[in-house]
Amino acid sequence: MKRMTNMKQLRFMANIIRQDVVRMLYEAKSGHSAGSIGLADIFTALYFNVLYHNPEKPDWPDRDRLILSNGHVCPVLYSALANAGYFPKEELMTLRKLNSMLQGHPHRGTLPGIENSSGPLGQGLSQAVGMAIVAKAERKRWRVYAMLSDGEHNEGQTWEAAMLAAKYKLGNLTAIIDRNNIQIDGYTEEVLPLEPFADKYRAFGWNVIDVDGHNIKKIIDACSESKAVYERPTVIIAHTIPGKGVPFMENLFEWHGKPPTKEQADEATRDLEAIKKTIDEDEE
Numbered sequence: 001m002k003r004m005t006n007m008k009q010l011r012f013m014a015n016i017i018r019q020d021v022v023r024m025l026y027e028a029k030s031g032h033s034a035g036s037i038g039l040a041d042i043f044t045a046l047y048f049n050v051l052y053h054n055p056e057k058p059d060w061p062d063r064d065r066l067i068l069s070n071g072h073v074c075p076v077l078y079s080a081l082a083n084a085g086y087f088p089k090e091e092l093m094t095l096r097k098l099n100s101m102l103q104g105h106p107h108r109g110t111l112p113g114i115e116n117s118s119g120p121l122g123q124g125l126s127q128a129v130g131m132a133i134v135a136k137a138e139r140k141r142w143r144v145y146a147m148l149s150d151g152e153h154n155e156g157q158t159w160e161a162a163m164l165a166a167k168y169k170l171g172n173l174t175a176i177i178d179r180n181n182i183q184i185d186g187y188t189e190e191v192l193p194l195e196p197f198a199d200k201y202r203a204f205g206w207n208v209i210d211v212d213g214h215n216i217k218k219i220i221d222a223c224s225e226s227k228a229v230y231e232r233p234t235v236i237i238a239h240t241i242p243g244k245g246v247p248f249m250e251n252l253f254e255w256h257g258k259p260p261t262k263e264q265a266d267e268a269t270r271d272l273e274a275i276k277k278t279i280d281e282d283e284e
């Protein structure tokens with residue numbers, strides 16, 4: 001797919017994705033708002049710039065693989081895939097409906113562009129490590145990107161996979177963590193503290209990059225940097241604001257698993273439209 005390199009165009013896309021997510025969750029009357037909306041900039045960077053992929057050939061063998069581990073944020077993935085051309089955008093409004101391709105958690109095989117099924121947290125890094133081991137053994141050029149959440153680092157399996165990735169020197173693996181500081185029922189540092197998070201990954205043998213998860217240029221740069229590290233896996237700790245762009249949702253763990261009401265969806269759309277208007281005026 002042709003890369004989008006214009007930052008304003010990329011920011012417009014992230015805004016469209018946020019608006020899609022708001023409407024999808026309102027239509028479904030259920031789903032996870034905060035994480036999905038907070039990840040719009042990262043998914044825009046990935047699907048419109050970073051990944052080598054072809055929406056017309058979802059099974060192209062040489063494509064990069066994006067493993068989504070925190071499956072509950074799939075509305076942002078679905079919107080990114082639809083906007084990239086994997087399937088018609090009308091499908092987005094069938095989220096969580098019976099017989100829809102867009103299940104509440106991603107199901108590999110029912111929707112083009114989905115590399116793994118997820119929902120049970122803590123498994124995605126293991127899946128990504130397995131794929132990266134195969135790619136390395138077979139000397140393939142494609143890379144594996146693993147999207148993880150901070151909350152799922154409460155699962156020991158994530159750390160087992162982190163150890164294995166270092167053992168096999170998986171330079172073809174880039175993990176991106178949504179460091180949004182919330183999980184289902186509280187703030188991560190209150191439920192089960194993760195800090196010093198970066199030091200832990202360093203101690204596990206990883207290359208660590210901290211990045212502002214809302215700065216699309218910096219996310220793209222961090223992904224490029226990770227490609228230049230051959231002997232270690234890279235983790236990008238992306239600092240995000242859950243619900244970013246919708247002020248009444250921002251930074252509140254209560255929005256982890258709640259959809260907006262009609263009034264709230266309308267307000268969120270107005271907020272996002274206001275941001276969209278400022279993109280053109282901004283200096284790059």
Ligand SMILES: Cc1ncc(C[n+]2csc(CCOP(=O)(O)OP(=O)(O)O)c2C)c(N)n1
Nearest residue numbers: 035070119120121149150151182183184256
């Ligand atoms: C193994 C497992 N345990 C519990 C859950 C229930 N659960 C769903 S989302 C979630 C919170 C995880 O935190 P995070 O992914 O950081 O949430 P977010 O930042 O998206 O709000 C939990 C505990 C699950 N899906 N899988």
Ligand SMILES: [Mg+2]
Nearest residue numbers: 150151182183
């Ligand atoms: Mg979180």
